[in-house]
Amino acid sequence: MVTGRNEERVDPRRHPLLSLLKRIESRVLLILLGAATALWAFLELADEVSDGETNAFDRQVLLALRNPADLNDPLGPRTLEEAIRDVTALGGFTVLTVVTVVATLAFLFHGRRRHALVLVGAVALAQLSSEVAKALYGRPRPDLVSHGSFVYSGSFPSGHSMLSAATYLTLAMLISSLEPTRGTKRLAYALAVLLVMAVGISRVYLGVHWPSDVLGGWVFGAAWSLLAWLALLRLGARPTPPRD
Numbered sequence: 001m002v003t004g005r006n007e008e009r010v011d012p013r014r015h016p017l018l019s020l021l022k023r024i025e026s027r028v029l030l031i032l033l034g035a036a037t038a039l040w041a042f043l044e045l046a047d048e049v050s051d052g053e054t055n056a057f058d059r060q061v062l063l064a065l066r067n068p069a070d071l072n073d074p075l076g077p078r079t080l081e082e083a084i085r086d087v088t089a090l091g092g093f094t095v096l097t098v099v100t101v102v103a104t105l106a107f108l109f110h111g112r113r114r115h116a117l118v119l120v121g122a123v124a125l126a127q128l129s130s131e132v133a134k135a136l137y138g139r140p141r142p143d144l145v146s147h148g149s150f151v152y153s154g155s156f157p158s159g160h161s162m163l164s165a166a167t168y169l170t171l172a173m174l175i176s177s178l179e180p181t182r183g184t185k186r187l188a189y190a191l192a193v194l195l196v197m198a199v200g201i202s203r204v205y206l207g208v209h210w211p212s213d214v215l216g217g218w219v220f221g222a223a224w225s226l227l228a229w230l231a232l233l234r235l236g237a238r239p240t241p242p243r244d
Contacts, residue, residue: 031230038223042157045216046137049156058210062144065205071144074205084202091160091199096123096167103171114235115174122228126166126221130159133220142207157216158209161200165221168192170228177232196221 048054067073074081089095100123107116134154141155153159172192176185200218203209 028230028233031226031233035223035226035230038219038226041219042216042223045212045219046133046156049139049212049216050137054210054212058142058212059144061211062142062204062207066207074207081206084205087198088160088202088206090195091164091203093163096163099167099171103174107174112178114232115178118228118232118235119170119174121231122170122224123163123167126163126224129220129224130157130162130217133157134159139210139213142210144207155209156213157220158200158203158213159217160203161196161209161214161217162221163217164199165196165218166224166228167221168195169222169225173225173229174232 045054063071065075067075074084100119104116104120107113107119131153134156137156138154139156169189169192172188175188179185179188196218200214203214204211
């Protein structure tokens with residue numbers, strides 16, 4: 001039967017729900033691509049470390065941070081070395097545990113159970129995978145210089161670098177998903193990146209990790225942060241639309 005009416009067509013570019021779904025799916029694909037790239041970079045770096053191809057680079061960078069007259073003496077005054085020890089503690093198990101617990105409680109108090117679950121899951125899985133990777137590769141710690149901090153596990157990947165990346169980047173992502181202003185979102189990511197970089201550099205400065213250990217920790221931790229972002233989207237948490 002011909003009714004004489006033209007069926008109304010919905011323009012997906014103008015329909016808000018369809019437009020939102022399209023953006024979400026595109027975001028999921030980009031996050032998956034980013035996580036896969038980070039994991040591939042880690043495996044490639046691990047292969048080069050196992051073959052000894054990073055030895056020259058590692059030695060050059062490590063020695064560049066030491067006094068040529070005394071390799072057991074890091075560059076800079078004693079006060080700088082003490083400050084670096086304080087910085088490296090920001091990526092330690094105790095501090096990251098406190099940060100995770102406080103952030104988790106804050107999310108729960110504000111009714112953000114999905115956010116709390118994602119944070120705890122990302123940190124726990126990063127910790128577990130760090131221990132597995134250290135045992136799997138079994139790389140010795142640097143022996144060119146004395147260690148400026150206590151060490152008790154394998155060298156690759158850097159646990160401080162990996163866990164700080166997984167914790168701070170994931171936390172920045174969760175905070176950003178709740179904040180409406182672009183400035184706050186950018187500040188959260190900027191502070192997270194600054195903390196992660198500072199912790200990683202401190203590990204090399206103190207002579208407890210090779211530079212390639214830190215790079216491996218960074219990319220592996222970033223991969224967990226990206227997977228946490230994906231988990232948040234799959235759990236149905238709606239990000240707050242940004243506004244200037």
